[in-house]
Amino acid sequence: MAERRLVSADSHVSLGPSVPAGASRTAAASGHEAPRDLRDWIHRAEAIGQLRRITEPVSRNEEMGAITYLAHQEIRAPALLFATTATTRSGTTSTGSACRGARACTRTPPPRVASP
Amino acid sequence: MYAHPAAAGGFAMTVVSLEQPYAGHAPQVLTLAAQVPGGAYFSKWIIAVDEDVDPSNINQVLWAMSTRCNPAEDIDILRQTWSTWLDPTQNLPDERPYGSKALINACMEHRYIREFSKRTKVRRSVYESVAARWEHLGFAGAPPKLWSLQD
Numbered sequence: 431m432a433e434r435r436l437v438s439a440d441s442h443v444s445l446g447p448s449v450p451a452g453a454s455r456t457a458a459a460s461g462h463e464a465p466r467d468l469r470d471w472i473h474r475a476e477a478i479g480q481l482r483r484i485t486e487p488v489s490r491n492e493e494m495g496a497i498t499y500l501a502h503q504e505i506r507a508p509a510l511l512f513a514t515t516a517t518t519r520s521g522t523t524s525t526g527s528a529c530r531g532a533r534a535c536t537r538t539p540p541p542r543v544a545s546p
Numbered sequence: 547m548y549a550h551p552a553a554a555g556g557f558a559m560t561v562v563s564l565e566q567p568y569a570g571h572a573p574q575v576l577t578l579a580a581q582v583p584g585g586a587y588f589s590k591w592i593i594a595v596d597e598d599v600d601p602s603n604i605n606q607v608l609w610a611m612s613t614r615c616n617p618a619e620d621i622d623i624l625r626q627t628w629s630t631w632l633d634p635t636q637n638l639p640d641e642r643p644y645g646s647k648a649l650i651n652a653c654m655e656h657r658y659i660r661e662f663s664k665r666t667k668v669r670r671s672v673y674e675s676v677a678a679r680w681e682h683l684g685f686a687g688a689p690p691k692l693w694s695l696q697d
Contacts, residue, residue, distance in 0.1 A: 496668045503690040
């Protein structure tokens with residue numbers, strides 16, 4: 431695998447084209463490789479205390495947006511991860527199916543269960 | 547009305563939140579706020595925002611400047627205005643008593659106010675329901691208050 435060059439370890443360092451020759455390291459070894467998928471990003475956010483899990487069922491019809499908007503009135507509020515979506519008033523079903531979630535996170539979806 | 551402390555101790559920026567009842571009202575308020583005795587000295591940035599924007603919340607003010615201000619149309623400059631020997635941007639120092647001001651109209655364009663893009667807001671009933679569940683949802687402290695809600 432080709433070595434990925436570390437451009438910038440710190441977000442406040444400007445991204446310039448030149449990296450000093452002696453500073454060349456593999457990104458993975460430095461621990462600064464970009465997250466490869468959403469699950470990886472979630473783990474990293476959680477590791478730095480920047481993820482809050484909401485386990486209460488929440489409607490994705492306006493309520494989820496309102497909670498996020500309210501929570502983010504605070505500067506540096508953590509990202510919110512909603513574990514359960516309630517059935518919305520219009521009768522549509524939850525977005526949080528294991529199947530779709532697995533697809534989003536690049537894992538193999540669980541076996542499909544025949545509907546009754 | 548709010549003078550942000552980060553702007554040289556509230557000296558340099560004045561933000562006014564207003565309703566726009568008639569044509570030309572926002573520029574009228576900007577001009578007055580820039581030149582009343584209590585606001586004229588040194589102040590460099592005079593910003594008008596609509597009533598749905600909290601003038602004391604710099605994030606909301608930046609939002610209004612980004613979504614309701616067209617710099618080519620909505621910024622006027624006053625020159626040779628009353629300033630202070632303390633202004634480091636005027637050089638040589640002899641220049642310092644003579645400053646300038648930017649009057650920034652970050653209100654919805656009054657000429658097309660009926661057609662102006664509607665903003666998103668949290669619906670009042672949704673806010674009240676979420677606020678009542680705030681602790682139950684796992685948050686500490688009182689639910690944040692919002693400046694404006696959709697009725």
